[in-house]
Amino acid sequence: MVLVAVMxxxxxxxxxxxxxxxxxxxxxxxxxxxxxxxxxxxxxxxQLMRAHVSVDLFIQALRPGVQRGLDxxxxxxxxxxxxxxxxxxxxxxxxxxxxxxxxxxPILQIPIWWAFPPILVSLALWxxxxxxxxxxxxxxxxxxxxxxTPGGAGGH
Amino acid sequence: ADQVKLTVxxxxxxxxxAQTRLIEPWAKRVEEDSGGRISVEIYPSMSxxxxxNQLFQQAEDGIADIVWTVAGYTPGRFPKLEVFELPxxxxxxxxxxxxxxxxxxxxxxxxxxxxxxxxxxxxxxGQTLNMxxxxxxxxxxxxxxKIRIPGRVGGWVVEALGGAPIGMPVPDVPAAISKRVIDGVxxxxxxxxxxxxxxxxRGPGEGANGERFGTAVFIFAMNKAKYDGLPDDLKAVIDRNxxxxxxREIGKAWLExxxxxxxxxxxxxxxxxxxxxxxxxxxxxxxxxxETRWIxxxxxxxxxxxxxxxxARERVAAHAQ
Amino acid sequence: xxxIETGIAGMVIMFVMIALRVPIALAMALVGxxxxxxxxxxxxxxxxxxxxAFDQFSLYDLSVVPFFILMGxxxxxxxxxxDLFAGVNAWIGRLRGGxxxxxxxxxxxxxxxxxxxxxxxSTMGQVALPELRRLGYAPALATGTLAAGGTLGILIPxxxxxxxxxxxxxxxIVTMFGAALVPGLIAVVFFLAVIRIQxxxxxxxxxxxxxxxxxxxxxxxxxxxxxVLVFGVVIGGIYMGLFNPTPAAAVGALLVGLYGIGLRLAGxxxxxxxxxxxxMLETALSTAMIYLxxxxxxxxxxxLARSGLPQAGAALVRQSTLDxxxxxxxxxxxxxxxxCLMDSLSMILLAIPFLWPVVAGLDFGLTPEDxxxxxxxxALVVVELGLITPPVGLNVFIINGLARDVPMRETFRxxxxxxxxxxxxxxxxxxxxxxxxxxxxxxxx
Ligand code: NA
Ligand code: NA
Numbered sequence: 001m002v003l004v005a006v007m008x009x010x011x012x013x014x015x016x017x018x019x020x021x022x023x024x025x026x027x028x029x030x031x032x033x034x035x036x037x038x039x040x041x042x043x044x045x046x047q048l049m050r051a052h053v054s055v056d057l058f059i060q061a062l063r064p065g066v067q068r069g070l071d072x073x074x075x076x077x078x079x080x081x082x083x084x085x086x087x088x089x090x091x092x093x094x095x096x097x098x099x100x101x102x103x104x105x106p107i108l109q110i111p112i113w114w115a116f117p118p119i120l121v122s123l124a125l126w127x128x129x130x131x132x133x134x135x136x137x138x139x140x141x142x143x144x145x146x147x148x149t150p151g152g153a154g155g156h
Numbered sequence: 157a158d159q160v161k162l163t164v165x166x167x168x169x170x171x172x173x174a175q176t177r178l179i180e181p182w183a184k185r186v187e188e189d190s191g192g193r194i195s196v197e198i199y200p201s202m203s204x205x206x207x208x209n210q211l212f213q214q215a216e217d218g219i220a221d222i223v224w225t226v227a228g229y230t231p232g233r234f235p236k237l238e239v240f241e242l243p244x245x246x247x248x249x250x251x252x253x254x255x256x257x258x259x260x261x262x263x264x265x266x267x268x269x270x271x272x273x274x275x276x277x278x279x280x281x282g283q284t285l286n287m288x289x290x291x292x293x294x295x296x297x298x299x300x301x302k303i304r305i306p307g308r309v310g311g312w313v314v315e316a317l318g319g320a321p322i323g324m325p326v327p328d329v330p331a332a333i334s335k336r337v338i339d340g341v342x343x344x345x346x347x348x349x350x351x352x353x354x355x356x357x358r359g360p361g362e363g364a365n366g367e368r369f370g371t372a373v374f375i376f377a378m379n380k381a382k383y384d385g386l387p388d389d390l391k392a393v394i395d396r397n398x399x400x401x402x403x404r405e406i407g408k409a410w411l412e413x414x415x416x417x418x419x420x421x422x423x424x425x426x427x428x429x430x431x432x433x434x435x436x437x438x439x440x441x442x443x444x445x446x447e448t449r450w451i452x453x454x455x456x457x458x459x460x461x462x463x464x465x466x467x468a469r470e471r472v473a474a475h476a477q
Numbered sequence: 478x479x480x481i482e483t484g485i486a487g488m489v490i491m492f493v494m495i496a497l498r499v500p501i502a503l504a505m506a507l508v509g510x511x512x513x514x515x516x517x518x519x520x521x522x523x524x525x526x527x528x529x530a531f532d533q534f535s536l537y538d539l540s541v542v543p544f545f546i547l548m549g550x551x552x553x554x555x556x557x558x559x560d561l562f563a564g565v566n567a568w569i570g571r572l573r574g575g576x577x578x579x580x581x582x583x584x585x586x587x588x589x590x591x592x593x594x595x596x597x598x599s600t601m602g603q604v605a606l607p608e609l610r611r612l613g614y615a616p617a618l619a620t621g622t623l624a625a626g627g628t629l630g631i632l633i634p635x636x637x638x639x640x641x642x643x644x645x646x647x648x649x650i651v652t653m654f655g656a657a658l659v660p661g662l663i664a665v666v667f668f669l670a671v672i673r674i675q676x677x678x679x680x681x682x683x684x685x686x687x688x689x690x691x692x693x694x695x696x697x698x699x700x701x702x703x704x705v706l707v708f709g710v711v712i713g714g715i716y717m718g719l720f721n722p723t724p725a726a727a728v729g730a731l732l733v734g735l736y737g738i739g740l741r742l743a744g745x746x747x748x749x750x751x752x753x754x755x756x757m758l759e760t761a762l763s764t765a766m767i768y769l770x771x772x773x774x775x776x777x778x779x780x781l782a783r784s785g786l787p788q789a790g791a792a793l794v795r796q797s798t799l800d801x802x803x804x805x806x807x808x809x810x811x812x813x814x815x816x817c818l819m820d821s822l823s824m825i826l827l828a829i830p831f832l833w834p835v836v837a838g839l840d841f842g843l844t845p846e847d848x849x850x851x852x853x854x855x856a857l858v859v860v861e862l863g864l865i866t867p868p869v870g871l872n873v874f875i876i877n878g879l880a881r882d883v884p885m886r887e888t889f890r891x892x893x894x895x896x897x898x899x900x901x902x903x904x905x906x907x908x909x910x911x912x913x914x915x916x917x918x919x920x921x922x
Binding site: 028031032033035036038039040041042043045046049051052053054055056057058059067070071074077078081084085088089091092095115116119 | 527818
């Protein structure tokens, strides 16, 4: 799974690199599809690491037992979201695939549905990981690193 | 009487002519004509979610009751309607082309619109070849030059002229021109001010009588179930306000919008090149393979492209002033 | 309950959920989904979910985000940060307070290749903090400098938060980066001034380091070349039209990665297999986190649009006779308060869809497009302040985690002078829009 994620990123970057030397028209369509596939592939991993940002401040006043209960509720909700997306996007896939006029990207004419099978696999994995956590699975430890970990979240 | 609320969703901002000249006047007429039983809420800038290419499907699914969108945003979805994007099918009169499309909606294009209730299918005034330095006078002037294209038919046009078609998102166009990443762009004059093309390009051109190199097709359509669920008198309100007059009005509105872009150029002392009939004929010859290519492509989908092209031309001619 | 009341109720529920440690992305998604069902029925929601996430995740403008994160991750693990600090320090370290000033300079340099504030704070903290402590810098000044310096990660382009703002308000990323540069440099100057003034008032705070001899100075300066090169290629390349932001960021990530691998091969630390793997995994995590927030925000925005709440707020402001600057200041204060509790990215996603329509309706004598850019940069500065304000200041937490013997209060005290400088800078940016708008115009945007 992790391998898939890494490959998706490097794969996209190589495609882009090629695109710079030879400006293939429509390279941005490949980027779009590749990026979407990669991001979905990262979701199960983020679930496993419980990486999604939350605000810790207020809840720390509560008893540990209550806190654990709330975290369990969050896991259930996450699993629910993953399952909901899996269900709906399976139908979305069928909508792109089983139709008289399969939609394609404007320039390269790549059928949109090509992107969906890996995405659905990722969603299933996400739901599985979240479900496993509901059943009591613990989040994985931090990422192994030779240097001390630079503060993870890149977006801030 | 029961109230009906209709949501209209589109991808442009609330100042765009699509909203101010098409959707808002239509909404106002429908609301008044229904005696206030229909109310219309307009959601610009994709505020109901999704990407522009999702709009048509949103109308099919009822995520919005009505959408305004570009047919070319869903390539492959309208293989027959695409005939109107071909060069020299639409000539210079969006009113005539709008009425021609209207004639063919219930017959030739019926199966492409069976999932929605089309209110209006219309075109813009047509693609100009707008170059960064000097206008193109002959196909040779396009040779080897990079031109941003609006969609696949536009790409075929540029290829047939020996240029290199470049696809890129519209907002990237001004920067791409100013940095000479592209040498030109296929657009109607209407978008010139918003893309600052009057400041960035020196070579706008069209035929002597405003002839263009194809056009884009826009769809204003309603969710079918929503329409079917209306009481008969409200259906009649929708129908009354979505007829030939509407098609004419919008054709005129888009022609007027061209003047804004033309004026932007002339205010800067840039003349818009008018191709003489002879010059235009050279383009017709050079672009003939585009039509052949389209007909062959249509044939692979079981579509009689030759007949469609002929009928489209015949209907446009019939409505020409 | 009318639509607008539903919208308000939804926002309240969302904040309660966030307070109960529900991930922000999940809280946004659930309230957005639930609210849409209440207002428009479940069919619409279910249909929309078939493609919404895919649409959101395949937005081209956003594809630059993972690459900037990867570039920052590589930069953080490649040894670039140490070279930066040593290079700048060679020149100004001999001044009183000079090593702290060098740390600010290095943060700015690192910010030029990294789009994230936290990564900048933690990377530069690991490099510069031990040196500052060894020289006997006052703990408050040392930790405060690095917590504040870390914010340069988002203030100097490239900046992930700025990409998100641009996507949210449909502005051009390149314009936003251009607009951010001069204000970012002003931040550097202000931060340097804050340190200088403090050591002038109290020389004990920041002792001088031993001067570096000339040959060594030149050798260390040469090591700055990679950063200059990467910034030149990436940001310069974008402005010269050589590439779009996404390929530029991809090339930047590749360059920094190769530089790190090169250092490793030369036996000078750098990026080994473990570092490469960790950088990619961290990138995957951050990307997933950001995109899930984007998805939640998309659902929330759909719900809010259907409720009419943002439109009603904007209309209210338009009708009011209050001075536009007063409203703007109120909005900025609100953002600063919100920033005490939340991280910058969630804030941009949560607040901008509300605030931008309001601000767009105010008349500051700017064109709509200019106003979008100007407000975006001001909002960026204000949102970034959230990283150094108590009680939740993530930069402060990170730096404090690197200096466990310094009490948290001490670090927060140390950032206060920098905070004051930032408020001054916000006032400057509000009063003189040209600071923000001139560069993008010169660059032809
Ligand atoms: Na940065
Ligand atoms: Na804070």
